[in-house]
Amino acid sequence: MSFAEELRSSCAEDWDAAVGHGFVNRLLDGSLRDSVLRHYLVQDYQFCDAFVALLGQAVASAPSLSSRLVFAKVLGSFASDENSYFQDCFEELAIPEAERDNPELTIATRDFDALMRRALNTRTYPNILAVLLVAEWLYADWAARAGGPDSWPTAPKHAEWIRLHNNPEYNAWVAWLREEFNAVEPPDAVIRERVKDTFTEAVRLERAFFDSAIAAG
Numbered sequence: 385m386s387f388a389e390e391l392r393s394s395c396a397e398d399w400d401a402a403v404g405h406g407f408v409n410r411l412l413d414g415s416l417r418d419s420v421l422r423h424y425l426v427q428d429y430q431f432c433d434a435f436v437a438l439l440g441q442a443v444a445s446a447p448s449l450s451s452r453l454v455f456a457k458v459l460g461s462f463a464s465d466e467n468s469y470f471q472d473c474f475e476e477l478a479i480p481e482a483e484r485d486n487p488e489l490t491i492a493t494r495d496f497d498a499l500m501r502r503a504l505n506t507r508t509y510p511n512i513l514a515v516l517l518v519a520e521w522l523y524a525d526w527a528a529r530a531g532g533p534d535s536w537p538t539a540p541k542h543a544e545w546i547r548l549h550n551n552p553e554y555n556a557w558v559a560w561l562r563e564e565f566n567a568v569e570p571p572d573a574v575i576r577e578r579v580k581d582t583f584t585e586a587v588r589l590e591r592a593f594f595d596s597a598i599a600a601g
């Protein structure tokens with residue numbers, strides 16, 4: 385079993401709970417309430433801030449130009465596609481500026497932000513990859529449950545969030561992240577354990593992030 389598969393299996397309970405979460409079920413069948421989506425998007429916009437910073441550190445910490453360019457391309461599409469999705473939803477849901485820019489953070493958002501900034505500050509490639517891999521792989525897994533575009537909900541606020549995490553380019557990026565992570569599996573047991581802890585905490589927080597959207601909405 386690869387390093388990535390080994391870590392995913394070791395936190396299968398939280399992983400499966402996040403992928404099969406009630407939030408995801410309702411997003412996929414189009415029954416997600418606006419109050420829940422609104423809470424989720426406001427918190428996720430704050431998540432994106434640290435995530436983009438982490439991608440920037442990945443550009444800096446990657447061992448080769450070819451790897452740096454992969455992160456640079458993802459940063460580019462994050463700044464266009466993904467940001468447009470947030471702006472469109474913020475308009476549609478009439479979310480005030482203060483909530484877009486400076487909301488009160490839930491514990492899950494604060495903990496996730498702290499985890500990303502800790503990984504960033506290590507400037508250590510396997511740690512940075514561990515957080516990126518969980519965030520992207522777990523999203524690919526829930527979005528894969530949606531099947532093909534014909535079976536997606538019709539509202540763009542739902543369908544577009546699925547499309548951003550269920551398309552051939554996104555799946556190729558996640559497969560690349562997994563291989564990159566496996567290729568830098570630390571030989572040192574102590575460092576390996578640290579990477580595992582980072583991975584495990586990220587999976588726990590993905591689940592908590594969905595829990596908190598449902599609880600608040």
Ligand SMILES: Cc1ncc(CO)c(N)n1
Pocket residue numbers: 428431435519520523590593
């Ligand atoms: C909380 C969370 N995890 C992962 C992603 C996908 O990067 C996201 N947008 N938000």
